[in-house]
Amino acid sequence: MDDGTEGSRTDRIIARIARAIEAGQLPPGRRMPSLRAATLEYGVSKNTMVEAYDRLVALGRLEARPGSGFYVRAAGRNAIAAPPPHMTEAIDIVSLLREQLRQTHPVRVGDGRPPASWTEDSELGRHLRLKTGKGERPIEHGYGDPLGYGPLRAQIGLMLAERGVHVSPEQVLLTFGINHGLDLIIRHLLQPGDTVLVDSPGYYPLFGKLKLARVEVVGVKRLPDGPDLDDLALQIARHAPKAFFTQSVAHNPTGGSIALPVAHRLLQIAAKHDLIIVEDDVFADAVPAGLPRLAALDQLERVIYLGTFSKTLSASLRVGYVAASSGVSRALTDMKMLTVVNSSGYLERMVSELIASGQYRHHLKRLRERIERATARTLQNLDRLGLPVFAAPTGGYYLWADFEPGLDDLELARRASEQGIFIAPGTVFFPDRQQTRPGMRVNVAYGDDTRLITFLHDAIASP
Structure with missing residues (x-):
């Protein structure tokens, strides 16, 4: 092998194996050399070879079989293609970024920042100190x-284990919240012109991200117990999508959660059609850990899982995470370094201390009690107004109230705004923005406001 950085050696190995697969020299199903044999063949360290194999898994070239090794993946319609030239050029930069963050070299003349000792005594350092059982300790000022x-x-790994998702810390990538995680996944998985499926109704900021990436967005009908599987199969047949973005638990905007039989069947359909699943579990910490999750049933083979602390601690505290297979996690880490270098170590340490001290657990107990009380009051008010709820609540912040066919929910939201009332009309939650199911998303924290109840009463009586 040529001399060079570990990153460039890895890229050369990946390119060489990819060419061999494309030329048919490595047919589908062929077992790759063991790590020991491969390190000798390519003249690199074990860590370099592990990274090369993992990235080939993320690219859809290889598959990892626990206890058996790495195998050439059978050509599938949705195997993640090799990155285009502009992406390859960008990834080449990652080796420099990786070294600045991980600091494996003792001589740091190529570093992009001053040593931590230059800033550790700053005024910022005196304000940002974490409490521990042994007193205070300073926060390091490097990238991390x-x-x-x-x-x-x-700690997130332990929390995921309670939900039945078993990961190593290396499979968990911290982000600036779920939206940052979604952005990384979209950049990694998709190219302009690709088609993806989304819940309909579903998370409308996701629709905007996908359209910004010039990806075709197709909705899958949402039922009270999860995605409509007949519609899912129909849209797969029509559009050959690359991925399905969904919320299994405490779905936004309907509040419903997926039933276990639906989850099993959904994964069977995904496996048959080589469909990647992106599961957004935004309310994970507020709902029962035992609710069905696709990531728990799949163990991150084709599911990429997202979570956050922003919905349970503070909207201003942007700390979230992505859990995925080791290969996908590595690829997303590279993308994270290219786009934001790193997430906030200050905020991540703060969340970690809250968990370690038990304060987060006590906070969640109070939060769940508040959600339960507010949900009960909101359900009573909607029932008195004659507004049926689409799905049984399962612990999140939202319910979906159905309106009579023909009622214009966008016009209703405009009239409410004139009276100082903010309503989330159902139409905006459909990717095609059609009034397929007129209604409104109700945040249960505000479902007992007399001004809202009076407005809805008058609006329904005289639409």
């Missing part, structure tokens, strides 16, 4: 691990 703060990733 590109995956994010290690202790928090380990």
Whole structure:
């Protein structure tokens, strides 16, 4: 092998194996050399070879079989293609970024920042100190691990285990909330012109992100117990999508959660059609850990899972995470370094301390009690107004109130705004913006406001 950085050696190995697969020299199903044999063949370290194999898995070239090794993946319609030239050029830069974050070299003349000792005594350092059982300790001022703060990733791993999702800390990538995670996944998985499926109704900011990436967005009808599987199969047959973005638990905007039989069947359909699943579990910490989750049933083979602390702690505290297979996690980490370098170590340490001290657990107990009380009051008010609820609530912040056919929910929202009332009309939650199901998303925290109840009463009586 030529001399060069670990990153460039890895890229050369990936390119060489990819060419061999394309030329048919490595047919589908062929077992790749063991790590020991491959390190000797390519003249690199074990860590370099592990990274090369993992990235080939993320690219859809290889598949990892636990206890058996790596195999050439059978050509599938949705195997993640090799990155285009502009992406390859960008990834080449990652090796420099990775070294600045992980600091494996003792001589740092190529670094892009001053040593931490130059800033550790700053006024910022005196304000940002974390409480521990042994008093206070300063926060380091370097970039930190590109995956994010290690202790928090380990804590998230334990939390995921309670939900039945078993990961190593290296499979957990910390982000600036779920929207940042979605952005990384979209950049990694999709190219302009690709088609994806989304819940309909579903999370409308996701629709905007996908359209910004020039991706075709197709809705899958949402039922009270999860996606409509007949519609899912129909849209797959029509559009050959690359991925399905969905919320299984405490769905936004309907509040419903997927039933276990639906989850099993959905994964069977995904496997048959080589469909990637992106599961957004935004209310994970507020709802029962035992609710069905696609990531728990799939164990991150084709599911990419997202979570956040922003919905349970503070909207201004942008800390979230992506859990995925090791190969996908590595690829998303590279994308994170290219786009934002790293997430906030300050915020991640703060969340970690809240978890370690038990304060987060106590906070969640109070939050769940508040959600339960507010949901009960909101359901009573909607019932008195004669507004049926689409799905049984399962612990999130939202319910979906159905309106009579023909009622214009956009016009209703405009009239409410004139009276100082903010309504989320159902139409905006459909990717085609059609009034397929007139209604409104109700945040249960505000469902007992007399001004809202009076407005809805008058509006329904005289639409």
